Amino acid sequence: MIAIRFTNVSKSYPRYLHVTRGLKASLLSLSQTVRAFKQEKFLALHDVSFEISEGETVGVVGPNGSGKSTTLALMAGVLKAEMGCVSVRGHVCPLLELGAGFHYDLTGRENIVLNGVLLGLTRREVIARLRDIVEFSELEEFLDQPVRTYSSGMVARLGFSIAVHLDPDILLIDEILAVGDLHFQAKCREKIKWFKNRNATIVLVSHSTSDIRQLCDRVLWLDHGKLVGQGAPHEVVPLYEQSQLMRSV
Amino acid sequence: MSAAEGSRTSDARKLEYLRDLIVVLTAKEIKGRYKNSWLGYAWSVLNPLAFATVYFLAFGVFMRVQITDYPLFLISGLFPWQWVSHSMSSAPNIFLANATLLKKVRFARHVLVASAVLSDGFHFLLSIPVILVFLAIYHVAPTWLWLVGVPVLIGIQFVMVYGVGLLIASLNLFLRDLDRLTILFIAFLFYLTPIAYTSSMIPEEYRLYMYLNPFTPLILNWQQLFLTGTLSGGAVVAAGAMAVLSAMIGYLTYSKLAPRFAEVI
Numbered sequence: 001m002i003a004i005r006f007t008n009v010s011k012s013y014p015r016y017l018h019v020t021r022g023l024k025a026s027l028l029s030l031s032q033t034v035r036a037f038k039q040e041k042f043l044a045l046h047d048v049s050f051e052i053s054e055g056e057t058v059g060v061v062g063p064n065g066s067g068k069s070t071t072l073a074l075m076a077g078v079l080k081a082e083m084g085c086v087s088v089r090g091h092v093c094p095l096l097e098l099g100a101g102f103h104y105d106l107t108g109r110e111n112i113v114l115n116g117v118l119l120g121l122t123r124r125e126v127i128a129r130l131r132d133i134v135e136f137s138e139l140e141e142f143l144d145q146p147v148r149t150y151s152s153g154m155v156a157r158l159g160f161s162i163a164v165h166l167d168p169d170i171l172l173i174d175e176i177l178a179v180g181d182l183h184f185q186a187k188c189r190e191k192i193k194w195f196k197n198r199n200a201t202i203v204l205v206s207h208s209t210s211d212i213r214q215l216c217d218r219v220l221w222l223d224h225g226k227l228v229g230q231g232a233p234h235e236v237v238p239l240y241e242q243s244q245l246m247r248s249v
Numbered sequence: 250m251s252a253a254e255g256s257r258t259s260d261a262r263k264l265e266y267l268r269d270l271i272v273v274l275t276a277k278e279i280k281g282r283y284k285n286s287w288l289g290y291a292w293s294v295l296n297p298l299a300f301a302t303v304y305f306l307a308f309g310v311f312m313r314v315q316i317t318d319y320p321l322f323l324i325s326g327l328f329p330w331q332w333v334s335h336s337m338s339s340a341p342n343i344f345l346a347n348a349t350l351l352k353k354v355r356f357a358r359h360v361l362v363a364s365a366v367l368s369d370g371f372h373f374l375l376s377i378p379v380i381l382v383f384l385a386i387y388h389v390a391p392t393w394l395w396l397v398g399v400p401v402l403i404g405i406q407f408v409m410v411y412g413v414g415l416l417i418a419s420l421n422l423f424l425r426d427l428d429r430l431t432i433l434f435i436a437f438l439f440y441l442t443p444i445a446y447t448s449s450m451i452p453e454e455y456r457l458y459m460y461l462n463p464f465t466p467l468i469l470n471w472q473q474l475f476l477t478g479t480l481s482g483g484a485v486v487a488a489g490a491m492a493v494l495s496a497m498i499g500y501l502t503y504s505k506l507a508p509r510f511a512e513v514i
Binding site for chain 1: 266
């Protein structure tokens with residue numbers, strides 16, 4: 001069964017800078033603004049097609065600005081493809097950046113519910129998972145403290161614990177394994193492996209090629225918005241690393 | 250398809266989810282706002298009271314406006330207005346403040362606006378006892394109609410402010426200095442709404458224009474309910490119609506722009 005399918009997907013961003021710089025500037029040079037709207041586009045993804053099967057763990061690699069985050073945003077449904085078609089089967093759960101969606105004045109417990117609901121669960125469903133989330137995060141004693149008193153590592157732990165306990169069919173991870181101490185990072189990797197065993201689909205964006213090698217069944221390699229390669233990690237990752245080295249020479 | 254997946258798509262669950270989203274986000278707003286200020290709840294009362302005092306001095310004492318029980322009249326309009334101005338001035342930043350969330354998670358973003366407006370409405374509700382105190386001072390008693398009138402007007406005002414707020418919050422992502430404009434707009438709107446003066450003081454030939462201001466019928470209703478304990482059906486319907494219009498404009502703008510939010514934020 002296919003979990004995610006991209007068919008000839010293209011996505012370009014108009015250079016909104018011209019408009020978002022402000023009302024006055026936009027109005028003063030109206031003709032320029034209109035032209036900017038029509039012409040200047042930044043092609044983030046160009047004619048990308050791939051399929052990800054249910055239960056697969058797929059890594060996405062590529063230099064900065066190659067379209068990795070755009071790809072994830074299209075999967076999460078926060079962006080719309082301009083051309084082509086994105087189809088996603090199942091409940092998608094993105095792993096949020098450090099503390100996004102947290103309110104720092106609320107307690108850990110309150111934030112678990114807030115975050116869980118934002119990620120698509122009802123309150124009842126979150127509360128049913130509360131114990132597991134807390135246990136995994138190892139933050140029992142801080143649970144009723146406001147999150148602003150947490151260290152950034154603790155915030156990351158809480159965020160990861162919430163996301164992985166929401167039973168997503170598809171988990172989107174954008175460069176998040178670098179947070180937390182070594183012990184927790186190891187735990188995250190364990191959890192991702194556990195997910196794989198449960199036949200969940202995982203898409204992992206990472207610059208850490210060792211993570212990709214360890215965890216992924218397949219790799220998509222993006223460059224300048226194009227899919228330049230895909231295949232098993234031991235085939236694609238060396239090629240990608242080589243190209244990165246060539247660039248820095 | 251797993252059982253969890255099946256229940257995720259049912260309509261009952263969708264409703265439960267929407268309710269939970271509203272509750273959780275509104276609770277966050279309410280808890281978050283005053284957690285770090287020691288005056289807490291008092292702020293939502295002190296602010297309109299301070300303005301009432303200044304307007305009473307400027308217009309009542311210095312300019313000698315002839316309105317009976319002028320302080321009470323000011324309070325009856327200023328307390329509901331405080332809700333309008335608070336929600337509208339926070340609107341431009343609602344989506345911006347949640348940028349990371351909007352970029353990553355797909356959820357009903359307009360609920361962010363609804364919950365901000367609801368939490369301001371909650372503070373207005375808490376300030377109603379202060380209005381009762383002032384009524385008592387002026388020997389005016391509330392009537393049974395309050396029990397119906399207050400919830401109905403709160404409902405109308407919520408829909409009204411939600412629409413305007415959604416419009417401002419959505420547009421501000423594309424025109425970033427809309428927040429400056431909003432501040433000006435709120436100040437103008439205040440002086441064009443009969444809060445510091447009565448509608449009968451407006452010269453006959455201008456009175457019709459006063460009703461172009463969408464907030465006029467709403468404020469007139471509040472004043473009538475608080476000061477005389479009555480409501481007139483026509484005025485309530487007018488305020489309701491304005492509210493529906495506002496929500497429609499706000500929601501249409503939002504749905505048109507929302508697919509692009511994650512790109513521009």
